[in-house]
Amino acid sequence: MLMVTPCTDWYHVFTGIAKGNVSILPINLILQVVLLPVYVVLFVGTIETIAITTLIESVLIVLVIPFILAHLTRYLFRRKDSVLINKVIPFFANAQIFF
Structure with a gap:
């Protein structure tokens, strides 16, 4: 959906x-x-009518999992703020066009 x-x-x-x-x-x-x-x-x-499990699965895959992974990344790089800001974020900002 x-x-x-x-x-x-x-x-x-x-x-x-x-x-x-x-x-x-x-x-x-x-x-x-x-x-x-x-x-x-x-x-x-x-x-x-669709199966509620299909809808829940879609929402999890499209919204919840990326949200959790983004927060996990920020948490893992909380002490290395310069690496996150200068390397990780710019890489994924440019790479999203290809993905």
Whole structure:
């Protein structure tokens, strides 16, 4: 279900390249997930019931796991702030275009 919504990653990459404000993007992602059933009803006319485990699995893979990994990275580099700021963050900021 999450894959039929517009890709927030692209918004994030291009907004970052343009030096724009990316703080609105989490709100955009939440709205996409919340409004997805409305879009399905509007465009398809009906909504089939899905397994709740499938929805939970999708949310875990797309939202929760990356969130936890990001906080774990910040925690591991808390004493090496210069390495995090000067090496890790710039690498992943540029590498996200390729991934």
